[in-house]
Amino acid sequence: MSQNNKSNFNQALWLGIGQLCTFAIAFFTAPILARYFDKVEYGTYRQILYVYTSLQSLFIMGLPNVFAYFIPRIKTEQQKALINRLTLYFLLIGLCFSIVLYLCSDCIGVLLNNPELGIGLKLFSPFPLFTLPAMGVEGIYTALKKTKSIAIYHVFTKILMFLCIILPVLIWNTGYKEAIIGWGLASFITFLVAMYMKANPYRGVKSDPIPNMDKQVFSYSLPLTGAFVAGFFVNSADQFFISRYYGTEVFADFSNGCFSIPIVGMIAASVKGVLVPLFSKADAEGKIPQATQSYENAVKNTSILVIPMLLFCMIFATDIVVALFGERYQNSSSFLQWYILRDFLQVFPYFALLMAFGYSKFYMNMHIVGAFVICIADFSIVSFSWSPLCIVAVSSIFHMSCSVVSFIFLYKKKGIHFIAPELRKFILLMSVHCLVVLSLIYWLAQYKPMGNNVFMHLCLACAIYYIVLMVTGKIVKINYISSIQMYIQSRRK
Numbered sequence: 001m002s003q004n005n006k007s008n009f010n011q012a013l014w015l016g017i018g019q020l021c022t023f024a025i026a027f028f029t030a031p032i033l034a035r036y037f038d039k040v041e042y043g044t045y046r047q048i049l050y051v052y053t054s055l056q057s058l059f060i061m062g063l064p065n066v067f068a069y070f071i072p073r074i075k076t077e078q079q080k081a082l083i084n085r086l087t088l089y090f091l092l093i094g095l096c097f098s099i100v101l102y103l104c105s106d107c108i109g110v111l112l113n114n115p116e117l118g119i120g121l122k123l124f125s126p127f128p129l130f131t132l133p134a135m136g137v138e139g140i141y142t143a144l145k146k147t148k149s150i151a152i153y154h155v156f157t158k159i160l161m162f163l164c165i166i167l168p169v170l171i172w173n174t175g176y177k178e179a180i181i182g183w184g185l186a187s188f189i190t191f192l193v194a195m196y197m198k199a200n201p202y203r204g205v206k207s208d209p210i211p212n213m214d215k216q217v218f219s220y221s222l223p224l225t226g227a228f229v230a231g232f233f234v235n236s237a238d239q240f241f242i243s244r245y246y247g248t249e250v251f252a253d254f255s256n257g258c259f260s261i262p263i264v265g266m267i268a269a270s271v272k273g274v275l276v277p278l279f280s281k282a283d284a285e286g287k288i289p290q291a292t293q294s295y296e297n298a299v300k301n302t303s304i305l306v307i308p309m310l311l312f313c314m315i316f317a318t319d320i321v322v323a324l325f326g327e328r329y330q331n332s333s334s335f336l337q338w339y340i341l342r343d344f345l346q347v348f349p350y351f352a353l354l355m356a357f358g359y360s361k362f363y364m365n366m367h368i369v370g371a372f373v374i375c376i377a378d379f380s381i382v383s384f385s386w387s388p389l390c391i392v393a394v395s396s397i398f399h400m401s402c403s404v405v406s407f408i409f410l411y412k413k414k415g416i417h418f419i420a421p422e423l424r425k426f427i428l429l430m431s432v433h434c435l436v437v438l439s440l441i442y443w444l445a446q447y448k449p450m451g452n453n454v455f456m457h458l459c460l461a462c463a464i465y466y467i468v469l470m471v472t473g474k475i476v477k478i479n480y481i482s483s484i485q486m487y488i489q490s491r492r493k
Contacts, residue, residue, distance in 0.1 A: 021151070023262050025158040029165060034256060034325040036169050037176060040116070043252035045176040047243055048120045050255075051101075051108055052128070054236045057228050059097045060132065062221035063089060067139030069220060077208030083140065083198055085213060087133055094132035101125040112243040124180050130187040134194035144201060153197060161186040226364050233371035237378050238395045245382040254388065256325045257335025260343055261313055264306050268346035275349055279356035292416055295353075296423055303347045303427050304480060311434045312465055314340050315442055316458060323454045338392040342399040347427070348419065350406035362409060370398050433476050434469065441465045 034042050066086060071079050102125035109118030141150045164182035168174045210216060238258075243251045275298060282291035313320060317333040317340075325332065354363050377394045407418050441461055450456040466480075473480050 021155045021158055023265075025162045027259075027262060029162055030256065030259075031324045031326075032166055033169065033176075033179065034252075034329060036173070039249040039252045039328065041176045043248035043250075043255070044114060044116050044120055045179060046255040047112060047114060047117050047248065047251060048124050048176075048180065050236075050239050050243070051112075051117075051121060052124065054232060054239070055097065055101070056128070056132075057232050059093050059128075060090075060135065060228075061093075061218075062228060063093075063217070064135045064139060066217055066221055067136045068143050070217075071140060071143035074210060075208070076202070076205055078210045080202040080205050081207040081209045082213065082217075083136070083202070084207060085209075086136060086217070087195075087198060090133040090135055091129070094129040097128040097132065098125050101128065112240070113245070114243065114248050116248075120176065120180060123177060124184070127184045127187050130184075130191035134187075134191045137194050137197050140198060140201070146201075149197070153193065157186070157190045157193065160189060226368070230364060230367035230371050234367050234374060234395075234398070237371070237374045238391045241378040241382055241391055242388050246388045250388055253329060253331045254335050254392070256329050257321065257332030258339045258392065259336070261309060261340070264309065264343050264346050267302060267305050268349065275352045275356065279353060283357055288414060288416060292418070295418065296420065298349075299347060299423060300426060302349075303430060304478065306347055307344070307427070307430055308434045308466070308469060308480070310340055310343055311431070311438060312462065315438050316445075316461060319454050319458050319461075323458055334389055335392055338389060338396050341396040345399055345403045348403055348407070350403050350410075350418075353410060353418065354406060357410070357414070359409070359413075363406075366402055366405060370402065374398055429476055430478055433472070433478065437465060437468050437472065441468070 033045060037045065063086060067083070070082055074082065102122055105121035105125060106118040108121060109115050137153060138150050141147060141153075161183065164186040165179045166182075168178045168182055172178070239251070239254070242254050246254075275295060278291050278294060279288070282288045314337050317336045318330060321329055321333045321336060351363065354360065374394055378391050381390045381394070410416070410418055441464055444464075445457065445461050448457065450460055470480050
């Protein structure tokens, strides 16, 4: 491996460690709170986070992306000026965000049919003043190739957040308000750490403003706002309609069921990181057909790792939910099964291809149309009082449709089948193989060899499942073991 490739691999590795820690802590926070809060309290807590994350995507206007884009292109003195200016923007935006959140808290509570939510949002409202200025640390240190510092930053801040939220609940048996206060305390400390990290690489450096800085910054960030606005409606519609029309307790079930399998996202992100520069270069050099072979290998490698895992989670969804959140949240399993459908799309990285070929406008337009379709469909569902599962189904079907439409679009533009017949045959064969094995495992699981211990029951089922897969994989000529090696090699390449 060349020195440059080795450096890139190490940078990606540290980013992966940071992301894994971030997800792991967030993943384990929810089950603890779900077990200690009643459904109304837990639902209210999740609604507060939903409102915050949804509005945040609108307020930040694509500005966090500016750091990683501009810093590699400008000299050190200008980097300092850019960071100082953007941090000031975030302080002002955070102040506006906090004021709007406080003033509109009661209205949002009424809108989402939960008066208690208004009280919680008022308590939460000062915290965007701390969270927004902390943004940009990852973009800065990634551009400076100091991703080890990012990993340390993520580990420290996420553990801090976990302890500040969980400890009051575990020690003093407090409610969601105390958890929110703990969240705010952690945010304030994170803000101080972020300010230090932003300033540290530029100590002793004299600031040199970029000519027409504001114009350049917003010329880059504002076009992204359209995509963020469309994404806001696409990703928030199901949460809004379930909150408003089905109540806080159903929202609690929904929140615990609608999560992505963590390893799937990590694998997909690694593949995307390889494919974007690969096809960008191939497109510039007119060598797309040559790059297609690498793409097909990446899809096969991803599918071998992802599809067996997702099919297992779909079949054993009830056991997974009960093991994580307790018996009260059995209803969450149906939401999980529908939500997992969109994770299957990770096998076909259409987003990476669209970005590599510069079709970001098409991606934005597709989501604008999707936002209208989803809102109309969800409104129709609640008007006829259909099951909330239908809302999640609409969202999952939309994401699946995006994949199909994107590949049709790419075929028309590039004349290449990115889901070739051979690839479809391979994935179908593997899916059938996994389902046959799963049918056997699920039938055996009904005898409950581990008694009522759901966690041990899951572990045993999973272990037997993968052992049988690897043994019988030789019959269908699928080597599940070598897929791990292929994945590591793809990261290095």
